[in-house]
Amino acid sequence: MPPNGSRAASAPSSFEQAFRAIDDCLRKEAGCGTELDYTEQTSWLLFLKYLEGLEDDRAAVAALEGRSYSPILEEPYRWSRWAAPKNASGQLDHHAALTGDDLRDFVNQRLFPYLERFKQSASGPNTIE
Secondary structure, eight states: OTTOOOOOOOOHHHHHHHHHHHHHHHHHHHHOOOOOGTHHHHHHHHHHHHHHHHHHHHHHHHHTTOOOOOOOOGGGHHHHHTSOOOTTSSOOTTSSOOHHHHHHHHHHHHHHHHHHHHHHHSHHHHTTO
């Protein structure tokens, strides 16, 4: 351990490595000069992944308490359905995941309009919607 008691710089985590790989891919896209060019898209992706995890947690708590739980997002719009679908053995199914033009069209023409509806249907500012 260094004399000041701090640890030496460690290897990047898998999370950091994943973001670096994403960053490298996005920078190669036309019109993306800096991270600021795609920060909004990355933020949306993180939010949607987080929201599915939150819904999974709420469903688990409801099951433990003997209550039913109705997810906020309908099935076709859940992360695990369009971004990371699994096959029968529980492994990521790369053939079923949306990519390329199919992914872009789904996000722009179906997902974002679906999410926009929550703004009108929310009962107030303190709801998850």
